[in-house]
Amino acid sequence: MRVTADACEAAYDFLRAISPFKGWALPPGDDIEFHITRFDHVADCSIVPTEDGAIRIRISEKCHEHLTTLLMSMAHEMIHVYLVRQGKPISHNAEFMKIGRRLCRQFGWDAGQF
Numbered sequence: 001m002r003v004t005a006d007a008c009e010a011a012y013d014f015l016r017a018i019s020p021f022k023g024w025a026l027p028p029g030d031d032i033e034f035h036i037t038r039f040d041h042v043a044d045c046s047i048v049p050t051e052d053g054a055i056r057i058r059i060s061e062k063c064h065e066h067l068t069t070l071l072m073s074m075a076h077e078m079i080h081v082y083l084v085r086q087g088k089p090i091s092h093n094a095e096f097m098k099i100g101r102r103l104c105r106q107f108g109w110d111a112g113q114f
Contacts, residue, residue: 003061003070008034011067011074012057020102021075024082027055032081036061055081072109076100 001007009029015021016029032055039060057077064070079099080090088095104111 001065001067001070003036003059003064005034005036007070008036008057008059008074011070012078015071015075015078020106021078024078026078026081026085031055032057034059038062055084057081068109072107072114075103075107075109076114079103 009032012032012034013029016026035056035058037058037060039058040062057074059070059073059077064073079096082099083096084090100114101111103109104114
């Protein structure tokens with residue numbers, strides 16, 4: 001699978017349409033800046049508000065050969081978006097981990113890879 005900004009936006013909007021994401025009042029995908037990188041790690045975990053107020057999510061094309069990994073990484077980043085919009089710092093704190101474990105149970109993902 002080739003990861004593109006369009007594929008990332010589609011993955012984001014798909015997840016945004018289902019529970020629990022649909023209850024989080026996340027911005028639509030066309031309000032997010034999706035960037036593709038060649039990082040050795042799965043995704044850039046910083047979601048950086050830009051000067052015009054957009055949120056940026058960066059996903060590594062090197063680490064996403066399958067739709068499942070893209071969806072899992074996008075869900076991970078969407079937790080960050082959710083918490084940042086509540087005024088909380090970008091962190092893998094207890095609240096993030098609790099939400100992540102719940103998503104992994106719901107979607108059948110390995111929590112160790114999330």
